[in-house]
Amino acid sequence: MLSIKKYIILTALALITWAACKKDLDINPTDRISTASIESDTVLLEAYITNRYIGARLQDKEGDGTDPGFGRGFEYALWSSLTDESMYTNDDATWLIQRGQLSPENTGIAGVLWARSYRSIRECNYALHVLNTIDISARHKTQLQGELQFIRAFRYHDLIRNYGKVVLLGDTVYDLSDDLQDPALFDRKPIADGINYVVQQLTEAAEKLPLDNSGDWVQGRATKGAALALKSRILLYAASPLYDAGTWEDAVEAAQEVIALNKYSLYTGGYANLFLINDNPETIFARYYTKNANHVHLEIANGPNGYGGWGGNTPLQNLVDAYQMVNGMAPFNADGSVNSASGYDAANPYANRDPRFAATILYNGATYRGRQVETFTPGGKDSGDGTDNWNTSKTGYYLRKFINEDYPLQNPWGNAGFQPWNYFRYAEILLNFAEAANEAYGPDVVPPNATMSARQALNLIRSRPGVDMPEVPMGRSQTQFREDVRYERRIELAFEEHRFYDVRRWKIAEQTENVPAYGITITKSGDHLTYAQKEALSGRLFLEKHYWLPIPRTEILSSNNTLEQNPGY
């Protein structure tokens, strides 16, 4: 009977252990936060909201250091390498876009904007929804709402300028348990609807956001100026021929709203320096970087092979040739012949150019890190005859803009990649104003409620200390001045993700993007250099369908083919 007793005792013990341990299966993790915390703790909610300035990394070779923000920003292959500004030596899915091989299944580096933008929009919508229920001061709640509306509008702007017609979701937050084949998810609205929604959101955001950054609204968070700047850009695009969904007058007014804040001014410490410093009167909205939250190490990624760089984004001859001479004259005529009146010397092609040339492009003979760049052959250190010749520039040029000589080029890991990325700077607003005012009123008319004419706005940029280009004179025709504005945008905003959208909205991409990608071959013979144009990247091609990006094939398939593809793809 002893055994039965023992059996009973053991069973009882087992049951007690069982009961005692049952709560062992309830574990609270210590490294993650639950929804309940986000929805009740305002500090956590705000930390969630500020992180909406950052998007999700969706592709290889992006988000090196930190996740991407809006647009593309500082990555190995810059957005400029999809345009006539530069090419990316190491390809990395850029050449297929340059070569017109862009297709819904092969979107290269341009395939992530759809999903990334919508992910951010959903996150903003969720945060807006939480804001409605959380206990927080009314003033701060309004600011946060404005901030989220701004971020959401920025994402829509990224969608509209790449895809045209987009799906508008309002404040809906889709969840996994929802019907994800809901036709509303696949209903692309006309461009005008998208623009109107963005403009309306930005108008509200501008009212809600503070004018200035301060202790509890740190610099880097959007301000009224940021919302108005984005509104200026989207209305300028809307008025452009490709969009045809707005008026130049509205675009003028939107740019004037930013100018009228009287908060921003052009940086006067030199054009090259403008892109290296954080605190800048010209910055309207920027993304900042620092150690452990850095972007791509630009110096090694883009440096000449002779310095140990990888020659990444290399400017094309197409851009080089665009720079005016210091006298304000174009070195080439429209037919490509040398404009002898300009003083351009084919044997000394880099002399006496617009100062922004040397601040943007590293050319043979330019001084960089204590020596002259040598892209000539034979023997040039930064040519195919130099070390690591597979990294040599195919164009004969290297990137200078954004490059900081104080950062290490060799072995830079963790000690470079801190330049700010300016989403909006005042120069763009002046250029928006100049373009829209010219289109609406002509170059020399001061628009209603404005303080300057298109020409005056443009000349502010040309006469920036350190640039000091001759002013555009009075009396230019609207058409002539349009070219002046386009020149100025191309030069002033080079490599800042404008050219790609500008040539499209102006509908001139079929000309500019069907020009071969040119580079230069420099041959040294004794002390004599000869320059010969070459094709740096073969097969450059732009077709009408390329005005808009294709919607990725995965999106079409996940919609069961109900999501409308852009024409031509």
Next chain:
Amino acid sequence: MALATAYALITQDVQAAVFSANAEKEQTEEKQQAPVVGTVVDENGTPLPGVSVRGKGGQGGGTTDAQGKFSLQLPSTEVTLIISYVGYLTQEVPIVRNQVMQVRLQPDAQALNEVVVVGYGTQKKATITGSISEVKGADVVKSPQPNVSNSLAGRISGVIINNRSGEPGYDGSSITIRGQATTGSNDVLVVVDGVPGQIGGLERLDPNDIESISVLKDASAAIYGNRAANGVILVTTKRGKKGKPTINYTGNQGFSSPTRLPKMADAATYATLMNEIAYDANPNGGMNQTYTEEQIQKFRDGSDPLLYPNTDWAAVTLKNTALQSQHNLSVSGGSEDVQYFLSTGMINQDGIYKDGATKYKQYNFRSNVDAQINSRLKIGLSLSGRQENRKYPIASAGDIFRSIYRAKPIVSAYFPNGLPTTGIENANPAVMVTDMAGTVDNPKQVFNGILRGSYKIPGVEGLSVDGFLAIDKSNTFQKTFSVPYLLYSYDASSDTYNSVIVGGNNNAATLTESHTNESLITSNVKLNFERDFGLHHLNAFVGYEQSKSHLEYFDAQRFNYLSTLLPELSQGGSAATDYLNSGYSTNYNRQSIISRVAYTYDDKYIFEGQLRVDGSSIFPEGNRFGYFPSVSAGWRISKEKWFKEKVTFFDDLKLRASYGTLGNDNVDGFQYFDNYVLVGNGFVALIDDNPVIQPNVNLVKLANPDITWEVSKKLDVGINAAFLKHFTLEAIYFQQKRSDILATRNASLPGSSGIVNPWETDQTVPLVPSENIGKVNNQGFEGSLSYQKSGNFSWGLSGNFTYAKSKIIFIDEASGTLDYQRQTGRPLNTYLLYNTIGLFRSEADLEQYPHVTGAQVGDLIYEDYNQDGQITADDQVRTPYGNIPQITYGFSFNASYKNIDLSLLFAGQAQVSQYVLPESGTVGNFYSSWADNRFNIVNNPDGTYPRVSERASSAISGGLYNNTFWLNNSSFLRLKNVELGYTIPKSFLDHLKLASVRIYANAFNLFTITKVKDYDPEGSSGSGQFYPQQRIINIGASIKF
């Protein structure tokens, strides 16, 4: 009952068969003792040499000679002989003097009574109803591979083993049982000495400590509940046996080298290819835009090694052979009451790098002690500990091999003056493999302790209680000291060598230390009942088990070391930005009730039922507990009288079947609520002109409040037979239906919903939680047949074959997916590729076939699958196979004659594909197979490979349109293992006081037959950049004292 059975020595009936003409003749006292003489024969009458014959009183003895004869001088007090021989039952025979005794030994009936380790117990092999295969430790040690997971390949039907890398310390194989059956985790549960998921796992066990490895392939694994769906591997370590101490030493010295390395293009070829790339881009520039013929000639003839070197990077980086050694010393024995097995071992493995930093060193011990406290209580204590010292250079093996294959043959590793070059973008593999850049020290300690007891409850015969408490602990430490070093480039114009500082951080040394501390506490108590009622045999238990697993991790980093001689965290730079740290901890708990009832009647009819109730903290309350029942039955036809009478052909014949429900819970925890985490490198604000990282929160996981385990329903029907004395056969049909597979949605989610998964890396988790949505069926056949002949020349042959094919019933796919591109209805892990149907050899070809924008002569022709006149994504098709083979097979041969023994093991796989596109172009070197056979309209118009281009990964004939050209049939047959041994004759050893000495030579991956040209067909890297599998040739000795 399990434990009691395991511990019990099998008592054997003693059968004597003495043939003596005058057995009854009375013995009279004699002054002169005549020697005891006789012959020992086997069951067929064949004389047996080397049989031990001794007097029972311990007064003398010897062994039989080559004719099986013995002759012993024994005092008259000896009246009984003990005759023993391996594989035969020991006999006691009354001594018959003045006669030639004839002793016939009977084979050890253990073959029939042999027990196999099963979940929570052991079972007689004869009455097993599940699909359970077993490998003996004695076979495992035949492989010179120190990593146990590699020693199983080809030995067991149904177990698919692929060795993906040969790097010391990380050279384990991926193991799947009967192929892949789920889109989720396919990890097999490893149970060591009864502890499910024991920390330390299978791979690093000392093969000399292993008694047996059982693999539960069917519903018999259901006793492991929600972790059993992918099969269970049970490892049992050796225990002591009664008898005088046996001291055993084995020592091995091995020589390893890569099974194969791709042959790369040489400098002259590479320079020519660079010219061809330039020519393709700009045909007007001619064929020598990059290198002149004179330059290419210099590369070819080596006349200017400074400027025109010709480097074989693998040759300058890798050694021909690396050394490895293994030693093990064990003592085992015991008295009636206490038995012990004590073992210690060490492993030493070098990397194949020249002057390499890579080293693996292992020290391990094990102490298994069992004690019979009284007639009812028995306790056992198993302790084992292991130190795994891994040391590596700073660069990972992946980076090193990437650099070896990328580095240009036109760049030397060292300049003629001995200075190291910058290699490929400051990555010089010849330098990367050394400790010049610092080292990664990565020691790990594992401790496993198990205290177990069993008690026979008095009063009820056959009732007992047993249980164990197991404590596992591991500590993994990693210390990475990265120091700057110099590489050089040569400036021809000034004839100077310019140094570049590489490595470290900010031109100073940097130190990272991390520490992972894991523990697992498992406790188990079981009430058992086992008893015979006449011919009825009942064996049942019910038990409770729980486990708690805990992990703590932290790391710290320090930058800007003043000196490279101070590799301690306290010695780094003092700025605020010079410090970094992080850490986390996790907990997983489980609770289970386990039970089994097994009934057999006369060992003829066998029924078994199992049930496990399993709870896991991975799932939310309400979805935590699962029920995993299984049933099986067997019928030993050969035990039927009518069968025995009519069919003499069979010695044993059993039909069996099993069916059960198993689970899989191998997903991350806490997916039942939205997971937000703090981000360390998110939004940066400018505060007083200084950029400062802000505290940020990110949503990383959406909730799935309904998450629970995935379910596998397994059916098995098998036949086991032994026939014609020498043959054994097993044939099994199996079928598995996996449902509620834990998978994450991706393809079906429209981007506009905003539910978008991030780019998949080691650091990211999908935003979408695991959901119980997948469905996969898997079925197949496995069989094995063996023949064993014993005798003077004994030999055996056995083969096994497995065919396992999966079929996806539901997988997350976009609603608009084209039928012929769907994964649904097809096997798991297939590739979606363009079919290549040739090469554009002329402009006419380009005219004739549809092609993608930019295609040129020399590019691959893709099949216009949907015949719409253009090549689009719609033309991709699914490949029939993925990189998990549908067919695996193995066959082994063993033979022994006198003192010599030989065993061979072949392993093979078929119906398997591997895609490899090398990183070639201006970005990296080419495999010779491509370089020599590439198409070039001028230089090589008959080439069969596509034209070369800047980057294969974004070429039209490469990564831009992934295609079947780069898909290889990675079927192979390889001699996985061969061993030749020689046992030194006893006469030699007697005066050395050694019991036995066996010397042997063995080899691993000795040769391979495959169609894959450039890399080892077992690899799984899509770029071919991995530490290659090893061929090991080894010599060793095993000495018993």
